[in-house]
Structures are given as C-alpha cells and as structure tokens.
Amino acid sequence: xxxxxxLRERKKSETRQAIADAALDxxxxxxxxxxxxxxxxxxxxxxxxxxxxxxPSKEAAILGxxxxxxxxxxxxxxxxxDDEPPLAALRRTLAELYAPDRLRRWRSRxxxxxxxxxxxxxxxxxxxxLEDDLTAVIGRRTGVDPDTDPYPRLVVAVMAVxxxxxxxxxxxxxxxxxxxxxxxxxxxxxxxxxxxxxxx
Amino acid sequence: xxxxxxLRERKKSETRQAIADAALDxxxxxxxxxxxxxxxxxxxxxxxxxxxxxxPSKEAAILGxxxxxxxxxxxxxxxxxDDEPPLAALRRTLAELYAPDRLRRWRSRxxxxxxxxxxxxxxxxxxxxLEDDLTAVIGRRTGVDPDTDPYPRLVVAVMAVxxxxxxxxxxxxxxxxxxxxxxxxxxxxxxxxxxxxxxx
DNA sequence: AGGAACGATGCAGTCCGTGCAAACCTGCAT
DNA sequence: ATGCAGGTTTGCACGGACTGCATCGTTCCT
Numbered sequence: 001x002x003x004x005x006x007l008r009e010r011k012k013s014e015t016r017q018a019i020a021d022a023a024l025d026x027x028x029x030x031x032x033x034x035x036x037x038x039x040x041x042x043x044x045x046x047x048x049x050x051x052x053x054x055x056p057s058k059e060a061a062i063l064g065x066x067x068x069x070x071x072x073x074x075x076x077x078x079x080x081x082d083d084e085p086p087l088a089a090l091r092r093t094l095a096e097l098y099a100p101d102r103l104r105r106w107r108s109r110x111x112x113x114x115x116x117x118x119x120x121x122x123x124x125x126x127x128x129x130l131e132d133d134l135t136a137v138i139g140r141r142t143g144v145d146p147d148t149d150p151y152p153r154l155v156v157a158v159m160a161v162x163x164x165x166x167x168x169x170x171x172x173x174x175x176x177x178x179x180x181x182x183x184x185x186x187x188x189x190x191x192x193x194x195x196x197x198x199x200x
Numbered sequence: 201x202x203x204x205x206x207l208r209e210r211k212k213s214e215t216r217q218a219i220a221d222a223a224l225d226x227x228x229x230x231x232x233x234x235x236x237x238x239x240x241x242x243x244x245x246x247x248x249x250x251x252x253x254x255x256p257s258k259e260a261a262i263l264g265x266x267x268x269x270x271x272x273x274x275x276x277x278x279x280x281x282d283d284e285p286p287l288a289a290l291r292r293t294l295a296e297l298y299a300p301d302r303l304r305r306w307r308s309r310x311x312x313x314x315x316x317x318x319x320x321x322x323x324x325x326x327x328x329x330l331e332d333d334l335t336a337v338i339g340r341r342t343g344v345d346p347d348t349d350p351y352p353r354l355v356v357a358v359m360a361v362x363x364x365x366x367x368x369x370x371x372x373x374x375x376x377x378x379x380x381x382x383x384x385x386x387x388x389x390x391x392x393x394x395x396x397x398x399x400x
Numbered sequence: 401a402g403g404a405a406c407g408a409t410g411c412a413g414t415c416c417g418t419g420c421a422a423a424c425c426t427g428c429a430t
Numbered sequence: 431a432t433g434c435a436g437g438t439t440t441g442c443a444c445g446g447a448c449t450g451c452a453t454c455g456t457t458c459c460t
Contacts, residue, residue, distance in 0.1 A: 008426050012438070036415065047440045052417060085397050121325025128320045142398050150369040154387055155395050157365050161357045169350040187354055194394040195355050197285050198342050208457055212407065236446065247409045252448060 016054045016066075018044040023061040028108055032062055032116050059122030063109055070130055073097065077137050086138050086152075090159040091188055098167070103177060110164075110171035123164075131156055162187050216254045216266075218244040223261040228308055232262055232316050259322030263309050270330055273297065277337050286338050286352075290359040291388055298367070303377060310364075310371035323364075331356055362387050 022043035026035040037058050041048040055061040076096055080089040098106050113119040131153070138152040139145060146152045166187045170180040222243035226235040237258050241248040255261040276296055280289040298306050313319040331353070338352040339345060346352045366387045370380040 006427070008437070011426090015438085037417085038415090049418095049441070050439055053439075056417085058416070087395055117325045117328045120328045121321040124324040125317045125321025128317050144398055147373070150365055150383065150387060151390065151395075151398060153369065154362065154365045154390060157361045158358055158391065158395060161361045162354065165350055165354045165357050169353065173347070183350065187350060190351065190354060191358065191391075192394040194392040195287055195351075195358060198344055198351060206458070208406070211457090215408085237448085238446085249410070249449095250408055253408075256448090258447070 015044075015046060015050065019046065019051055019054055019061055020064040023058070024064065024105065024108060024112075027062045027112055032059070032112065032119055035062075037061075057122060059119050060126065062112065063119060063123055063126070064105065065122070065126045069097065070133065073130065074133050074137065077134065082141065086142060086155045087159060087188065087192060089141070090134070090138070090156065091163075091184070094159070094163050095184075103180075106167065107171045110167045114168050114172065127160055131160065158191060162191050215244070215246055215250065219246065219251055219254055219261055220264040223258070224264065224305065224308060224312075227262045227312055232259070232312065232319055235262075237261075257322060259319050260326065262312065263319060263323055263326070264305065265322070265326045269297070270333065273330065274333050274337065277334065282341065286342060286355045287359060287388065287392060289341070290334070290338070290356065291363075291384070294359070294363050295384075303380075306367065307371045310367045314368050314372065327360055331360065358391060362391050 019040060023035070023040045026039055026043060035058075037051050038048050040058070040061060041051050044051075051058075051061060055065065073093060073096070077089060077093040080092065084092075109119075113123050134156045135146050135153045138155055142152060144151050163184070166180075166184040169175075170183050175183060219240060223235070223240045226239055226243055235258075237251050238248050240258070240261060241251050244251075251258075251261060255265065273293060273296070277289060277293040280292060284292075309319075309323075313323050334356045335346050335353045338355055342352060344351050363384070366380075366384040369375075370383050375383060
C-alpha cells in the first residue's frame with residue numbers, strides 16, 4: 001500500500017512533481033505574476049493543458065497544492081489518540097505535511113505567499129476545503145456538533161493560522177530547522193495560554 | 201458623517217455602491233460562478249470597464265471589499281486606549297466594520313464565502329494586506345518588534361480568524377443580531393482561555 | 401468662461417481556465 | 431504477441447477575467 005506503483009502511477013507523479021518544481025522555481029526567480037502557465041509548461045516539458053490536469057490553478061501549481069494529501073491528513077488525524085487535546089492533535093497531524101525533506105520548498109513557498117497576496121489567497125482557499133473535513137473530525141473527537149457550536153471550527157481555523165504565521169515568520173527570519181520547531185512550539189503555547197499581552 | 205463631499209465624490213461612491221449591490225444580489229441569486237462581470241455591469245448600469253475601476257476583481261465586487269476602509273480601520277485601532285489588551289482592542293475595532301446597518305449584507309456575504317472557496321480566498325487575500333498594517337500597530341502598542349517576535353502577527357491573525365468563524369457560524373445558523381454578538385463574545389472568550397477541550 | 405482634474409467608456413490585447421475529442425501509453429486477459 | 435480497457439497527455443476552441451491606453455464628458459476651481 002505504501003508505494004504500490006505501476007509504471008503509470010509513477011510517471012504521473014513524476015510529471016506532477018516536474019510541474020510543481022518548474023512552477024516554484026520560475027516564481028522564485030521572476031515573481032509569480034511574471035510567470036505564465038505556458039512558461040511553466042515549457043519548463044516542465046509538458047503541454048500547457050497538462051498543467052491544469054494536475055493543478056486547478058497557476059497558483060496551486062506554484063504552491064504545490066496536492067488534493068491527494070487531503071485523505072492522508074484526515075486519516076492521520078483520525079488515528080491520533082482520543083485523549084489528546086484537539087490543538088495538540090492538529091499540531092502533530094499538520095507537522096506531517098511539512099516533513100523535513102520538503103522543508104526547504106515550504107520555506108520558499110511561505111516567503112512567496114507572504115509577499116504575494118494572490119498566492120496567500122490561493123493557499124488559504126485551498127485550506128478552506130480541508131477545513132470542513134478537519135472540523136468534522138474534531139467535532140466527533142470532542143463530541144461537539146459543529147453546526148450547533150462553533151468550537152470545532154474555531155479550533156481548526158486557529159490552528160491553521162498559527163501554523164501559517166509560524167512558518168511565515170521562520171521563513172522571513174531565515175531560521176534553521178531547530179529554531180523553526182521552537183517557533184512553532186512557542187506559537188502553540190501562546191495560543192494555548194490565550195495570547196496574553198507580553199507585558200503581563 | 202463629515203464626509204466632505206462634492207458632487208463628484210458622491211456620484212463616485214454611488215456607482216461604487218450600485219456595483220457592489222448588483223454584484224451581491226446577482227451572486228446570491230445565481231451563484232458567483234454563474235455571474236459575469238458583464239452581468240454585474242449591466243445590472244448596475246455601468247460599463248464593464250468601470251467595474252474594474254472600483255474593484256480589483258469580480259470577487260472583490262461581490263464581497264464589497266473597499267480599500268478605502270483600510271485607513272479608517274487603522275486609525276480606529278490606533279485610537280484605542282493603550283492599556284486595552286490587544287485581542288480586545290482588535291475585537292472592538294473590527295466590530296466597526298460590521299456596523300448594524302450593514303449586518304444583513306455581511307451575513308449574505310459570509311454565507312456566500314463559506315459556500316464558495318473562491319470567495320473565501322478573495323476575502324482572506326484582501327485581509328492579508330490589512331494584516332501587515334494591523335500587525336505593525338499591535339507591535340507598537342505592545343512594544344514587540346514583529347520582525348523578531350511572531351506575537352503581534354499571531355494575535356492579528358487569530359483575531360481575524362475568530363471573527364470570520366463567528367460570522368460564518370452566525371450566518372449559517374440564522375442567528376439574530378443579539379445572538380451574533382453573544383457568539384462573537386463567546387468565541388473571543390474561548391480564544392482568550394486557550395481553546396480548552398470542552399469536556400474539561 | 402475656460403482650463404485642469406477626474407471619472408466613465410470603448411477597444412485591443414493577454415492570460416487563465418475548461419470542455420471535448422483524438423492520440424498515446426500502460427496494464428491485463430486472452 | 432495481440433488486442434482490448436482504462437487512464438494520461440495533447441491540441442483546439444472558446445468564454446471570461448483583467449489591463450493599458452486613448453477619448454469623451456462632467457465637475458471643480460479661478
């Protein structure tokens with residue numbers, strides 16, 4: 001199940017990766033606005049039409065947004081121990097998304113997203129769809145109906161934003177991996193403490 | 201209001217309002233995707249080109265995103281008493297954005313945004329630009345440098361998300377104004393308490 | 401009255417994104 | 431190996447979003 005691959009599946013994900021790499025590389029060098037889908041297609045050596053077979057938009061290609069990861073993420077969250085507090089469970093689950101080998105890429109993306117609101121928008125828009133599913137899971141875990149009580153959705157949304165701010169901050173400050181981890185931990189701690197004003 | 205108005209300014213904001221109204225109305229009736237800029241222009245009785253003179257995108261027109269309000273909001277935040285905690289100051293400031301006479305419209309927009317990710321993306325993208333400014337103000341208020349410490353940005357982002365979730369929830373549940381206020385209060389209280397799991 | 405300033409408009413053009421059908425490739429059964 | 435089935439890539443055509451530019455009309459100011 002782990003990587004059950006025929007030649008077909010492998011080639012597909014290779015194409016996908018080539019497109020994502022080309023898109024990110026070009027966006028970093030020229031700015032997202034000055035890169036066209038045709039440019040990306042040419043750099044990835046595929047037809048422009050193929051770009052849209054893998055990503056719903058140019059921005060999604062640059063950010064490497066992968067609809068397939070949604071399932072993985074959800075299962076991962078569902079498998080967290082029941083007694084873990086929602087915020088912690090979400091933090092652990094989300095950490096998988098930013099696995100070490102991808103960290104450099106995520107850093108670049110965070111920086112780009114911060115500098116270009118259109119990318120930011122695409123990122124959050126993509127997450128919005130995932131948000132519904134995560135909310136449902138948290139609702140089940142906590143025994144709270146998301147339609148009645150905004151708590152589950154609030155937890156998910158706050159967690160997402162905390163992760164985003166931490167990553168953005170780390171990327172902007174050129175922190176290394178250890179420092180990034182500390183930053184994320186501190187951010188979650190601040191949220192768990194209710195974001196008190198620093199002066200005390 | 202002391203809106204220093206010549207005929208010119210007034211007519212401009214009237215066309216602006218006409219466009220926003222037409223856009224929202226059409227989007228509510230047919231769904232954002234099935235409304236074209238030409239439709240909006242026709243309904244507002246202006247040229248399609250004029251729509252883009254007032255709004256940067258179709259989505260912005262539907263959501264009535266007004267770049268001019270940014271200044272107002274920032275001044276409002278700067279004028280809050282210094283000893284007010286950041287979360288509370290932001291909550292009060294943002295409340296002005298949803299003044300009573302506009303509440304019905306905001307409700308519709310919240311509902312639309314929730315159902316259509318593209319609108320959600322536009323909404324958040326627009327807010328992202330404001331976020332930088334708000335972050336700077338909070339940084340000054342708390343004496344924390346946003347480039348060194350993620351705290352100010354985190355507070356702003358969490359507040360924005362809290363507001364969004366509350367509004368969305370209220371809109372989806374058809375709460376009346378009093379209930380909406382309570383919902384927002386409760387959401388901010390939950391955040392200030394660190395979002396503990398409901399079971400205790 | 402007359403010019404400066406500004407908003408509205410029309411037009412041309414670029415780019416994004418989608419539906420469709422044809423070409424192509426892999427997996428599989430015969 | 432052969433041929434069929436199903437999935438992927440491609441080309442084509444098209445609708446729609448958005449921008450730059452030149453122009454026209456109206457308001458503002460003196």
